[in-house]
Amino acid sequence: MSCVRLRIEEEILAEIKPSRLEREKARYTAEKAVNLVKRVLQDLGIRDARVTIEGSYAKDTWIRGNLDLDLFILLHPRNCLELIESSIIDKIASRLSAAGFAIEMRYAQHPYLRMLVNGIWVEIVPGCAIPNPDTPLTAVDRTPFHRRYVVSKTTPEMRDEIRLLKSFMKGIGVYGAEIAVQGFSGYLVELLVINYGCFRSVLEAAQSWRPPVVIDVEGHYHDRRVLVKKFKDAVMIVVDPVDPDRNVAAAVSRQSLARFIVASMLYLREPRRDFFHIPGRKEVHAPAPGSVLAVYGHRAGNTVVALLESPRRLSPDNIWGIAKRTLRAARRLLERWGFSVIDAAAYASEDGQRFIVLVELESRTLPLLQLHLGPPAWSTDNAQRFVEKYRSDETAVGPWITEDGRLAVARRRKYTDALELLHSRVDEWLPGSAKGFRVQVSTLPGVVDKLQGDELAWLLETGYKAPGWMKPRR
Amino acid sequence: MSCVRLRIEEEILAEIKPSRLEREKARYTAEKAVNLVKRVLQDLGIRDARVTIEGSYAKDTWIRGNLDLDLFILLHPRNCLELIESSIIDKIASRLSAAGFAIEMRYAQHPYLRMLVNGIWVEIVPGCAIPNPDTPLTAVDRTPFHRRYVVSKTTPEMRDEIRLLKSFMKGIGVYGAEIAVQGFSGYLVELLVINYGCFRSVLEAAQSWRPPVVIDVEGHYHDRRVLVKKFKDAVMIVVDPVDPDRNVAAAVSRQSLARFIVASMLYLREPRRDFFHIPGRKEVHAPAPGSVLAVYGHRAGNTVVALLESPRRLSPDNIWGIAKRTLRAARRLLERWGFSVIDAAAYASEDGQRFIVLVELESRTLPLLQLHLGPPAWSTDNAQRFVEKYRSDETAVGPWITEDGRLAVARRRKYTDALELLHSRVDEWLPGSAKGFRVQVSTLPGVVDKLQGDELAWLLETGYKAPGWMKPRR
Incomplete structure (x- = not known):
């Protein structure tokens, strides 16, 4: 496996890597948002919560113009669910709104909110500060562990390789775990680069993938068969390094997997810009x-x-x-x-x-008439019923007896x-x-x-x- | 099994049984033909030949207007084939022709001739007077044995039952072993009545026939499986009573067997004249x-x-x-x-x-376009060839990747x-x-x-x- 970057990939990277300006803006926006939220929490008397920045910004794997600023409020596990259910997020929202920020409420497994800071939408998500990622209390509690894992396992070069792979997957329409796409989540892309080392080696590895594809980055399991049994029906199994009971690739459909394999094959033979999503490139406008x-x-x-x-x-x-x-x-x-x-x-x-x-x-x-085969002649009771049914049916042609001894009619299709x-x-x-x-x-x-x-x-x-x-x- | 004749069957029988006049005419025609041929043989210096009458007349199983008068010249096996090959039949033909009879030459496995006597065509067939039916020298040598067997095993009532079954099989289009019909020969019909007793019981028995149907009239075999193996591919196996190595039903096709079973089923439920062939009934004239x-x-x-x-x-x-x-x-x-x-x-x-x-x-x-499925994406070499082939084919739509991960195109049908x-x-x-x-x-x-x-x-x-x-x- 070779990890040398082609010239075309360098060119793409230059177009998809966040600019210095974008980085700067992200940094002080994140800082500002954290400070704002911390103050609100203080005002609300919540003292034992941690505020972190997650998402692709925190992992430094985002593509220009596709910044994810996820601000997490990690509540103490003791009263975390209680606080969430007592609509703490509504209270935070009203305080931030009162401070003059544009706010939107959203609902996933539990409610969260979005706040516009310096023209950037920051998602504010409450969760529980669990001590171990294998016992989450809410669906988002593993996120900080994922962030720390990715940050600890990647070099700046690898983060650029992740950017290339994300852009490639977006370009061929397999990026995202949502039902619309049923493809590869951001974290899954990061794990693939961590596992194989670079963009190109993921594409090369894909040439020998066959469903179910099994990848166990941290070697939690010794036997592939255990995983295939544990996650049966999955076309791709990527063991979560921070929680071995979870399949990071659960959303990947057969079609998305296949598309990635074929696109990789074609790209490796003939690298072209068409495969990549380049931010702001073409604005597809609606055809007539x-x-x-x-x-x-x-x-x-x-x-x-x-x-x-x-x-x-x-x-x-x-x-x-x-x-x-x-x-x-x-x-x-x-x-x-x-x-x-x-x-x-x-x-x-x-x-x-x-x-x-x-x-x-x-x-x-479809044609009006259709051959309808009946029982063989020697299944006499069935043959009898078949003849009785169709001899009085004036819309059917037949019955007759075929070369191989079965009864048959030509009958009209209902539709x-x-x-x-x-x-x-x-x-x-x-x-x-x-x-x-x-x-x-x-x-x-x-x-x-x-x-x-x-x-x-x-x-x-x-x-x-x-x-x-x-x-x-x- | 019941052998009582229905009234309709009595009526049919009255219409298909040869009249007294027809019998008389057949009798003196047969006699005249035998005497003629005997004289010709004498003239030709052939002394050790027997002359017999075979066919449905000899067995008294013919249907009115369907008389078979087969005159056999049974030569001594010693020089039988020699005589046949030395075109003895030509010599007989020219003598009979010289005597003023209308003569036609015909060719089956070996030549035979037809002679018009009293307005009746008599077929004159040379054969060998073999001592045992299981070692025939020509294809017709078993015929006299068949005739003697049928005559010895049937009563006058049974011969009428044979007439009914022949008329039924003609009516439903399964009478005759020729390729046009691939059905039941006259001898096979006779054996069925001998085996089951009467017309009706053959029809009843057919309700439980399943191919391969196995009938061993004289019980030559103890095990059905031996017969099924011996005559494999046959849909019906009827052991020839005079030669157990022969399947009398070899010509019966699956379709003819099926047609007989279904017609029997329908006739037993609702006896009607339509099932029978009645001589001279309707002259089907050609439609426009x-x-x-x-x-x-x-x-x-x-x-x-x-x-x-x-x-x-x-x-x-x-x-x-x-x-x-x-x-x-x-x-x-x-x-x-x-x-x-x-x-x-x-x-x-x-x-x-x-x-x-x-x-x-x-x-x-057929519609112009057709879905053509290619290999799955993970069969990468084949996938590669498939994409290469169709990406440059301007008449094909695609390729694309299906839900289950296969490559596909819509391509034009050639026809x-x-x-x-x-x-x-x-x-x-x-x-x-x-x-x-x-x-x-x-x-x-x-x-x-x-x-x-x-x-x-x-x-x-x-x-x-x-x-x-x-x-x-x-």
């Missing part, structure tokens, strides 16, 4: 409906699109989860009724109120049109979680005018099918 | 092309028909053999290229010069039209034995005007698909 249809060509009429609108805003993970469930159910229904699926994908809009399910079929319609099928059986593919959503089903040309900019941009990419890094086209 | 197309309706355009014409007359078994081979190859080709076959059938005209191959498809055309496929690859479905035949391939509407009366009648039946006895319709 007509140019989306042009990319699909005759396929547009065989592409079925369902547009679903929620009566209320949902969190990204929530709406993406519903979108993916809907997609799976719609696809299964179409396949069960004999339609041949070429590709299927879903997209949830950033506003959290709409999502699209798209299924491209070989053909939107020859995919749209009709989806309209008639909405309740079979619409998950319970999408009850009350407004549903519109049409072919692509019938729905394209109702779509938003980001939806059109996604449709365009889905129409090309090959990502730009796989088949350069523009 | 338009009425054939009307039966197919919209299916006609999805029905592909090949019409093949031979430069010379062929024997029925020969042309039927070629027709069935052609059918199998054409069907396989269509299926290999993704077409869905509903039904496929062949028909050879009685003139021995033409045959039709018909394949009804769900649709004559979207079944006719185009059959035209382009004639050499892949036309068997060597049909080289030099004139080939026309079209959909049914395109070819129907070129077809003959018997071909149109067959097309009509194939269009109905359900035989009349299965789904009464006229």
